Amino acid sequence: MISGASFFPAPVSFQEAGMIRALIIFVMLAGLAMPAHAAEIAPPPPDLSSLRAKAEAGEAAFQAYFGYLYLNGSAGLPQDYEQAFKWYHKAADQGYVAAQYNLGILYDEGLGVTQSHEAGYFWLTLAAQASGKQDYAERRDRAGFTLSLAQTDELKKRAASWKPVKVMQIAPPESSSVAKPAAPVAKVMAPGVPVPWFKVPPAVQKTVNDHVGAGSMIGKVDRAIEDGVVVYRAQINKPGDSTDLVRVSAGGKLIGISKMAQ
Structure with a gap:
């Protein structure tokens, strides 16, 4: 694991x-x-x-x-x-x-x-x-x-x-024979492994909590390997049935926040 x-x-x-x-x-x-x-x-x-x-x-x-x-x-x-x-x-x-x-x-x-x-x-x-x-x-x-x-x-x-x-x-x-394209144009979303909140590193928990916001709740959290790096992804359930995806490195650095499709 x-x-x-x-x-x-x-x-x-x-x-x-x-x-x-x-x-x-x-x-x-x-x-x-x-x-x-x-x-x-x-x-x-x-x-x-x-x-x-x-x-x-x-x-x-x-x-x-x-x-x-x-x-x-x-x-x-x-x-x-x-x-x-x-x-x-x-x-x-x-x-x-x-x-x-x-x-x-x-x-x-x-x-x-x-x-x-x-x-x-x-x-x-x-x-x-x-x-x-x-x-x-x-x-x-x-x-x-x-x-x-x-x-x-x-x-x-x-x-x-x-x-x-x-x-x-x-x-x-x-x-x-396959030609090797020269430049990347997009990235795929790697599948993740569910992680209980109590097993999420403290530095990651802090970063996620800092971006929860009033009236929001932390939902599912998973861990994935993106480009060879461990990334924790937390779903933040916000008022109005919208959900943000907060991506944080294993060291607690915020990678990005994006809206999830409903």
């Missing part, structure tokens, strides 16, 4: 403006529309066979993309942490930074793999040093809370000498 102090800063907002985001847009343009609310009905998912062929051929960006899909249960695929771990690991081994970040979180949280704070710290260290991102470094430090100074020093030494695996690219059949 994802702990309150972690998964998924926004980074992938898993934040990376690179290939995974572009691939998500490709799928959306190909016909995918993730419903933000249960009342909406999504169209049939796209054919992922050509994308999977590229992932199986060793292309790290596509491997990371399938990690994202399985992590969130998107594009007609089930939410499967073991499959997410498998695909993120393949991409991370090749030095794909976003995959290294999310792989570190999977290890640290014990999602799809036996929990290991050491392995989580190692992969998050690689992602932090390669990206230079402060939020990556902060997430790495949270993974190291239970580790000794000697342990973290040794893991940093290992990370400093780590080299990516060189994978021989196996060209998929020509019929499965």
Whole structure:
């Protein structure tokens, strides 16, 4: 289970403006529309066979993309942490930074793999040093809370000498060739896991309470991974039957407030 102090800063907002985001847009343009609310009905998912062929051929960006899909249960695929771990690991081994970040979180949280704070710290260290991102470094430090100074020093030494695996690219059949779009144009809403209010981190509770307003009540709260970052989403039931969705990072930072469809 994802702990309150972690998964998924926004980074992938898993934040990376690179290939995974572009691939998500490709799928959306190909016909995918993730419903933000249960009342909406999504169209049939796209054919992922050509994308999977590229992932199986060793292309790290596509491997990371399938990690994202399985992590969130998107594009007609089930939410499967073991499959997410498998695909993120393949991409991370090749030095794909976003995959290294999310792989570190999977290890640290014990999602799809036996929990290991050491392995989580190692992969998050690689992602932090390669990206230079402060939020990556902060997430790495949270993974190291239970580790000794000697342990973290040794893991940093290992990370400093780590080299990516060189994978021989196996060209998929020509019929499965897929162009990689260049720029993202939209984002999908990741499915969330319901969280009881008493298990919501205090920093998140404070931010949500600060935006409740007079006459409003806190409704359902869930936790999701958006762009590789843990995000808490609280429904605020307001007078007049309107509902706001307050999105807050695991550290308590307000990400945004939006109106929910009725």
